[in-house]
Amino acid sequence: MAKKPFASSADLAPKDEVFVELAEGVYTLTAEGDPNVGAIEAEDFLICFEARATPAAARRWLAQLREHTKKPIRYLVLSHYHAVRTLGASAFDAQEIVAHEMTRVLIAERGQQDWESEFGRMPRLFEKPEEIPGLTWPTLTFSDRMSIPLGGERGDLVLQHLGRGHTAGDIVAWLPQQRILFAGDLVESQAALYTGDAFHDEWATSTLDEIEDLGAEVLVGGRGKVARDRIEVEAAINQSRHFLNELRRTVGGVHAEGGTLKQAFELAHRTLVGRYGRWPIFEHCLPFDVKRYWDECDGKDWPEIWTAERDRVVWDALQ
Numbered sequence: 001m002a003k004k005p006f007a008s009s010a011d012l013a014p015k016d017e018v019f020v021e022l023a024e025g026v027y028t029l030t031a032e033g034d035p036n037v038g039a040i041e042a043e044d045f046l047i048c049f050e051a052r053a054t055p056a057a058a059r060r061w062l063a064q065l066r067e068h069t070k071k072p073i074r075y076l077v078l079s080h081y082h083a084v085r086t087l088g089a090s091a092f093d094a095q096e097i098v099a100h101e102m103t104r105v106l107i108a109e110r111g112q113q114d115w116e117s118e119f120g121r122m123p124r125l126f127e128k129p130e131e132i133p134g135l136t137w138p139t140l141t142f143s144d145r146m147s148i149p150l151g152g153e154r155g156d157l158v159l160q161h162l163g164r165g166h167t168a169g170d171i172v173a174w175l176p177q178q179r180i181l182f183a184g185d186l187v188e189s190q191a192a193l194y195t196g197d198a199f200h201d202e203w204a205t206s207t208l209d210e211i212e213d214l215g216a217e218v219l220v221g222g223r224g225k226v227a228r229d230r231i232e233v234e235a236a237i238n239q240s241r242h243f244l245n246e247l248r249r250t251v252g253g254v255h256a257e258g259g260t261l262k263q264a265f266e267l268a269h270r271t272l273v274g275r276y277g278r279w280p281i282f283e284h285c286l287p288f289d290v291k292r293y294w295d296e297c298d299g300k301d302w303p304e305i306w307t308a309e310r311d312r313v314v315w316d317a318l319q
Contacts, residue, residue: 033280043151
């Protein structure tokens with residue numbers, strides 16, 4: 001059998017980007033499993049959600065957004081820290097860059113290593129990487145909840161930390177009046193989950209319970225298509241929970257029986273590939289997902305830093 005290309009290093013074909021207006025003044029851009037982004041209009045300013053991997057990639061999104069609104073960007077909200085979500089921030093010229101307080105901790109601890117890791121894993125997303133001015137740092141952080149009044153009849157945008165999940169610092173952006181949720185990478189809609197920095201047990205239980213309890217009628221996940229009604233929202237949440245639970249069951253079972261990491265990966269792959277194998281980045285993510293949950297089973301609560309070198313070691317060991 002031919003050796004699999006490393007992570008997404010061979011995924012070099014451009015993706016079709018789709019601009020969607022979800023409600024009046026609420027927008028998203030999806031791209032066949034590439035990271036989704038969004039924007040919300042207030043009465044006299046804009047809030048953007050996620051920054052993309054480079055300023056060049058961000059400018060392409062902003063050019064489409066500017067066909068609909070010319071309002072200045074007051075807030076750029078980062079759902080969590082991964083390089084592909086944050087390093088394009090300079091293109092937004094936002095007054096404030098908002099994130100959870102643990103996201104700032106993660107940037108300080110592993111920002112450069114994560115940048116180098118993700119550049120190696122997903123080179124196509126790093127369009128004109130020479131334009132990245134450096135790490136993106138939040139200017140405004142919070143611990144639990146932050147509300148932004150939108151003015152007029154628009155209601156509020158509520159930023160919330162609902163528990164540890166994809167990372168220690170995930171936040172969602174919730175429009176209770178419109179029932180629209182930007183979930184970041186806590187929920188994916190027909191896209192595989194990346195869990196290499198995750199807290200699987202909390203994510204699969206209490207954190208997803210909190211998301212479900214919001215009662216969203218439209219959900220934009222971190223990747224994949226928009227869930228456009230309650231049935232699709234429920235399916236996206238259930239898919240994410242099922243992926244996590246099957247990963248926990250298979251890897252945890254092999255660990256408890258004294259098996260090896262490679263055995264755990266092979267069982268998880270056999271179990272998940274039938275349902276998720278055709279979805280974006282499944283093959284890319286699974287080795288790193290399995291290694292992280294194996295570490296949790298070993299009692300390592302805090303995720304080990306992924307470096308470009310560690311990526312290759314784990315990938316080669318599990319192929």
